[in-house]
Amino acid sequence: MxxxxxxxxxxxxxxxxxxxxxxxxxxxxxxxxxxxxxxxxxxxxxxxxxxxxxxxxxxxxxxxxxxxxxxxxxxxxxxxxxxxxxxxxxxxxxxLQQPVVLLDGVLETLKALQGRYNLIVATKGDLLDQQRKLRNSSLEEYFSHVEIMSDKTTNDYRKLLTQQKCLPQHFLMLGNSLKSDVLPVLELGGFAAHIPYEITWAHEEHTEINNKHNFLKINKIENILNHLL
Ligand SMILES: [Mg+2]
Known part of the structure; x- marks a missing residue:
């Protein structure tokens, strides 16, 4: 890491x-x-x-x-x-009008990482809706780039990394979905951290993964700081 x-x-x-x-x-x-x-x-x-x-x-x-x-x-x-x-x-x-409620620890984590790493957002969803949420989140200033993706396959991540001029071994993805945020990134040779959320959409459910050197499971987003700083 x-x-x-x-x-x-x-x-x-x-x-x-x-x-x-x-x-x-x-x-x-x-x-x-x-x-x-x-x-x-x-x-x-x-x-x-x-x-x-x-x-x-x-x-x-x-x-x-x-x-x-x-x-x-x-x-x-x-x-x-x-x-x-x-x-x-x-x-x-x-x-489309729900409030944007940040999860615990997000702001503190971004503040701690800002300036030390290139921080980006990689999300699926409707373009306008995700842009609205990002704007209302007040988090835009922390990110150098926001990628709203039609899917999160290995190939989609490969394109994102090329665009970011980043090699997989220098890339870390954090997310709540093993299927979308973790597995495709591990397959590319990047690092991924899984932060489970209290509920998962049935289509995103996936069995646990163990013993991968480039995989981390953390309970809270701020725990990533223990592995990075
Ligand atoms: Mg998610």
Missing amino acids: DKIETIAFDADDTLWINENYFQEAEKQFCELLDTYLPAYQVSALLLKTEIKNLPLYGYGVKGFVLCMIETSHAITGPYTDKNIVSRIIEIGHSL
């Missing part, structure tokens, strides 16, 4: 709260359809629709809204109640 030059931070559920808002939105969606199907079945159908549409819509609120509309249509048949669609649109608008 003594060769790290660039540190990339995932944003959602790493810098600020996100998944809680999506789970609340999903709960409201399930309530909307509770006369048709029990909540767990609505949730399962929604997840299936989301995974099917990821290659078309990518990640973020807009795709989520379209998936809720598609799922409601599949559940209620061809004559979906107009009120259901209006409510889904409201749920989506509300998601």
Whole structure:
């Protein structure tokens, strides 16, 4: 870790709260359809629709809204109640206006690392929504670059590193998703630190990894400082 030059931070559920808002939105969606199907079945159908549409819509609120509309249509048949669609649109608008709540330790960690490392953000999600969250987070000044990615595959990270003129062995990624923030970076030969969040979207779930020399698991974001400074 003594060769790290660039540190990339995932944003959602790493810098600020996100998944809680999506789970609340999903709960409201399930309530909307509770006369048709029990909540767990609505949730399962929604997840299936989301995974099917990821290659078309990518990640973020807009795709989520379209998936809720598609799922409601599949559940209620061809004559979906107009009120259901209006409510889904409201749920989506509300998601796009949620406050940005920083996670504990984020500000202190960025302050400690600023000036010593090249700090960047590497996040998935809707372009405008992620830009809004970053602006409202008051964290922009800490980052030299913000990459809003359509996906986080090994190839996506390879392009990011080329653009940053950074070799994998000088790169550290921090994030809450093993699947998106850790595994592809390890595969490239970079360093990755996993900071689990209290809840994980079902599609991002992944079994634990052990015994990799370039992998760290930390409970709190500020613990990364023990390994760097
Ligand atoms: Mg995340």
